[in-house]
Amino acid sequence: DCVDFSKAENFPVLKNDLILRASRGEKIERAPVWIMRQAGRYLPEFQELRKNHSFFEICRAPELACALTLQPIDRYGELLDASIIFSDILVIPQAMGLEVLMVPGKGPVFPNPLETPDCFTRLTEHVDVEEKLGYVYKAITLTRHKLGGRVPLFGFIGAPWTLMAYMIEGGGSKTLFKAKSWLWKYPAESKALLQRITDIAIEFLVGQVKAGAQMLQVFESWGGELSPQDFKEYSLPYIRQISEKVKERLASEGLEVVPMTIFAKGSWYALSDLSKSNYEVVSLDWTIDPAYARKMTNDTVALQGNMDPTALYGGKDAIREIATKMVKAFGKDSRHIANLGHGILPTVDPEDLKVYLETVQKVSAEIRK
Ligand code: 1CP
Numbered sequence: 001d002c003v004d005f006s007k008a009e010n011f012p013v014l015k016n017d018l019i020l021r022a023s024r025g026e027k028i029e030r031a032p033v034w035i036m037r038q039a040g041r042y043l044p045e046f047q048e049l050r051k052n053h054s055f056f057e058i059c060r061a062p063e064l065a066c067a068l069t070l071q072p073i074d075r076y077g078e079l080l081d082a083s084i085i086f087s088d089i090l091v092i093p094q095a096m097g098l099e100v101l102m103v104p105g106k107g108p109v110f111p112n113p114l115e116t117p118d119c120f121t122r123l124t125e126h127v128d129v130e131e132k133l134g135y136v137y138k139a140i141t142l143t144r145h146k147l148g149g150r151v152p153l154f155g156f157i158g159a160p161w162t163l164m165a166y167m168i169e170g171g172g173s174k175t176l177f178k179a180k181s182w183l184w185k186y187p188a189e190s191k192a193l194l195q196r197i198t199d200i201a202i203e204f205l206v207g208q209v210k211a212g213a214q215m216l217q218v219f220e221s222w223g224g225e226l227s228p229q230d231f232k233e234y235s236l237p238y239i240r241q242i243s244e245k246v247k248e249r250l251a252s253e254g255l256e257v258v259p260m261t262i263f264a265k266g267s268w269y270a271l272s273d274l275s276k277s278n279y280e281v282v283s284l285d286w287t288i289d290p291a292y293a294r295k296m297t298n299d300t301v302a303l304q305g306n307m308d309p310t311a312l313y314g315g316k317d318a319i320r321e322i323a324t325k326m327v328k329a330f331g332k333d334s335r336h337i338a339n340l341g342h343g344i345l346p347t348v349d350p351e352d353l354k355v356y357l358e359t360v361q362k363v364s365a366e367i368r369k
């Protein structure tokens with residue numbers, strides 16, 4: 001036919017809206033399931049494509065990003081209930097003017113991280129999000145078309161504190177002492193940086209929905225490095241601004257006000273606050289008991305999670321047993337989106353992931369009969 005795949009219009013009709021219904025607290029016949037980092041290094045087809053392209057080259061080429069987004073959907077078929085656009089949280093620091101390299105076997109590296117607030121002169125003053133990150137929009141639009149309505153497509157960002165931490169640490173870190181020392185030495189400048197990131201994040205998420213994203217997830221991967229008090233001061237206000245302003249903007253621009261998920265890894269102490277932050281879904285890491293999370297969120301949000309990602313190394317019987325317990329712990333009447341408690345690890349056997357997905361779908365349907 002004559003549909004233009006570069007335009008965010010005439011998208012195929014959505015056939016599986018389970019995750020959207022679960023997010024909005026509507027009745028579900030079973031728990032929807034998807035996997036953080038489901039497109040990635042554990043898949044041989046990912047490794048094959050990655051051999052010939054650098055990581056950020058793939059992110060910037062809509063055809064390649066789309067191909068990788070579809071890999072797990074093609075492989076697992078109806079065992080997955082959502083897709084997530086292939087990209088990275090670090091595209092925002094790049095858009096702000098910092099160089100980020102993806103070093104194989106090591107992860108992201110910033111050759112020149114922020115050392116003191118004097119380094120703000122190296123950041124772009126007014127970031128044109130469309131110009132800098134339009135490649136993500138193009139990948140989303142293309143992927144919406146190529147998904148053919150099989151499952152909804154997630155857009156995402158890294159939350160401001162997590163991105164600030166990367167920008168100062170220059171990569172992964174065990175203690176985050178450089179980033180956290182900013183909070184004690186330069187609190188006002190830290191907040192100024194968090195606000196700059198927040199403004200871009202809002203613009204970027206609205207753009208992702210305009211391009212075709214049907215759900216949004218905010219990754220505060222380093223939330224748990226902050227004390228409860230510091231989380232309230234340096235993470236939560238920005239996470240809240242993002243959901244509030246994104247939803248306001250979507251409504252005022254006549255766009256669909258899509259469901260939003262917050263994943264603040266390690267921030268068990270913030271569950272109650274997060275459930276009052278205008279997100280439909282609160283994502284849990286594996287250290288949180290689902291019953292405790294239900295209580296702390298007062299049953300006002302859908303919960304996502306939360307099997308320990310390393311349980312996928314336990315062999316098929318253990319996976320079935322642990323996944324069954326996990327599904328039952330979330331219960332039958334409540335809103336549950338099954339996932340892992342963090343991203344899938346790169347050395348997992350894809351067949352073992354399949355056992356997890358099958359078990360979740362089977363058990364979560366059985367307990368609802
Ligand atoms: O399938 C998907 O989930 C889509 C793509 C995706 C997402 C959502 C990638 C691809 N990265 C992310 C988010 C992301 N990136 C997070 C948040 C989720 C989490 O906490 O795991 C974080 C912290 C990053 C930063 C990042 N990028 C890391 C972590 C390093 C550290 O500090 O521990 C790494 C290893 C990357 C690289 C990366 N991103 C994505 C892939 C497939 C890869 C591997 C790159 C390669 O091929 O070398």
